[in-house]
Each structure stands twice: as C-alpha cells, then as structure tokens.
Amino acid sequence: MKLCLIACRVLWREFSRFAADSKHQIEYRFLPQGLHLEPDRLRRELQAAFDRAEAEGAEAIVVGYGLCCLGTAGVRTRKIPWVIPRAHDCITFLLGSKERYQSYFQKHPCTYWYSPGWIETGAQPSAKRLEQSLADYRERFGEDNARYLMEKLEGWVKDYRRAAFVDLGVGDRQANLAYTRRCAEELGWELEILPGDSRLIEKLLNGPWDEADFIQVAPGRAIRASGDERIMVLAEAAEPEVARVNAPAPQEKEESHVS
Numbered sequence: 001m002k003l004c005l006i007a008c009r010v011l012w013r014e015f016s017r018f019a020a021d022s023k024h025q026i027e028y029r030f031l032p033q034g035l036h037l038e039p040d041r042l043r044r045e046l047q048a049a050f051d052r053a054e055a056e057g058a059e060a061i062v063v064g065y066g067l068c069c070l071g072t073a074g075v076r077t078r079k080i081p082w083v084i085p086r087a088h089d090c091i092t093f094l095l096g097s098k099e100r101y102q103s104y105f106q107k108h109p110c111t112y113w114y115s116p117g118w119i120e121t122g123a124q125p126s127a128k129r130l131e132q133s134l135a136d137y138r139e140r141f142g143e144d145n146a147r148y149l150m151e152k153l154e155g156w157v158k159d160y161r162r163a164a165f166v167d168l169g170v171g172d173r174q175a176n177l178a179y180t181r182r183c184a185e186e187l188g189w190e191l192e193i194l195p196g197d198s199r200l201i202e203k204l205l206n207g208p209w210d211e212a213d214f215i216q217v218a219p220g221r222a223i224r225a226s227g228d229e230r231i232m233v234l235a236e237a238a239e240p241e242v243a244r245v246n247a248p249a250p251q252e253k254e255e256s257h258v259s
C-alpha cells in the first residue's frame with residue numbers, strides 16, 4: 001500500500017528507523033512538536049495534512065499521534081481510510097502499549113519523560129533552563145515580577161519527582177542519557193532508564209491494525225475520547241467531543257510559553 005504517515009516531529013527518529021523496514025511505501029509528514037498545547041491548531045494542521053495526503057494519492061493515512069489533548073478528535077478524510085493508535089500521547093509509542101504506559105503512570109505519576117525527540121525539539125527541565133528563564137524575566141520585567149513569573153510559569157517543576165528516559169536505540173544514546181542524568185541531578189529527581197518497545201510503532205507502519213490497539217476510521221468519520229481504557233472511539237457525525245478522564249498527563253502540559 002501507499003501510506004502517508006502523519007506524525008509529531010518528536011517521534012521522527014523512531015518512525016524513520018522502523019519505516020525503513022516497512023513492507024509498505026510510506027510518505028512522511030512530520031508536524032511541529034508542541035501542537036498538543038494548542039489542540040485547535042493541531043486539529044487544523046492535521047486536517048490540512050490529511051487533505052494533502054489525499055490529493056497526492058495516498059491509499060491510507062497512518063497517524064503518529066494519540067488523542068493529544070483532543071487535538072486529533074474531529075479530523076476526517078474524504079475518500080481514504082485512516083488509522084490511529086489507542087494512545088493518550090507520544091509516550092505510548094515509546095513504551096509500546098497503552099497498558100504499559102498506564103501501569104507506569106499509576107506507579108509513578110510525577111514523571112517527566114525524556115527521549116531523543118523530546119531532547120532535540122523541546123526545552124527540557126534543567127537548572128540551566130530555570131536560570132535562563134529567570135534572567136530573561138528579570139531583564140524584561142524586573143526582579144519582583146521575575147520571581148512572580150518563575151513561580152507561576154516554572155513552578156510546575158516542583159510537582160515532578162522522576163526523570164524517565166525511554167531508550168529505543170535511536171539517536172546519540174550516550175549524549176541523550178548523559179543529558180537526562182544531568183537534568184535529574186540538577187533538579188533532585190530520581191532517574192530511570194526504560195527500555196523502549198517498538199511494537200506499536202511497527203504495527204502502525206505495517207499492520208495488522210487490530211481493534212485492541214488501533215481504530216480504523218472510514219472516510220468521513222472521526223474519533224472522540226472515550227473516557228475509559230479504550231482512550232478513543234469512533235464518533236457519530238454530529239456527536240460532540242467528550243473530555244478525557246483518568247489519563248496520563250501530557251508532556252509539557254504546563255509549558256504553553258514554549259514553542
């Protein structure tokens with residue numbers, strides 16, 4: 001099949017690695033990291049990418065996103081089917097299943113996730129980042145306002161206790177591990193290095209797209225949040241979106257000022 005993969009830039013290394021071995025012909029569309037912070041924008045950009053893929057002759061679209069703060073709810077194709085994993089966000093892709101993610105989240109809810117893509121495309125929590133933010137706020141707004149802004153905009157760091165690096169064997173492993181270890185030490189967090197699992201990525205790129213892990217969406221149809229362990233279900237034509245409940249917190253949920 002001629003597939004179009006539309007995915008978040010944060011996963012470009014992982015998808016590129018395993019797409020090379022796919023039995024299908026795959027075209028790539030990587031959208032900017034951080035769109036989950038603006039779900040309406042994510043929805044618009046994803047819809048535009050869907051339209052382009054159809055216009056360029058894709059036979060089906062595979063989506064390298066999860067529910068992502070409802071940013072994938074409501075998008076539709078016109079003529080071709082599309083497939084999306086039952087995932088809250090990109091961490092599920094790295095860990096291999098929604099069950100593994102949920103299990104880890106229940107045991108360690110105050111975890112900040114690190115991966116090659118997150119390190120390369122985002123401003124990860126570190127002492128250097130906090131120092132730079134304080135210096136920037138101080139220069140722009142003065143000392144008192146800078147301290148206030150640090151508490152409001154950067155205070156979320158205190159809510160985390162653990163840095164978890166997910167290793168799928170891509171990128172500069174030693175440099176990424178060293179970076180994660182340094183961030184954890186600077187912030188007083190525990191460090192855990194988790195082996196990644198490529199199962200979900202490889203199944204998305206190759207199939208089969210079984211109902212337990214994926215939703216196959218017909219032309220004209222959309223998905224919505226399910227509010228349970230399924231994560232998402234097919235939406236009816238006029239069905240409103242529903243809020244996500246009991247879900248792992250999306251990475252960078254507090255960093256709306258970071259592009």
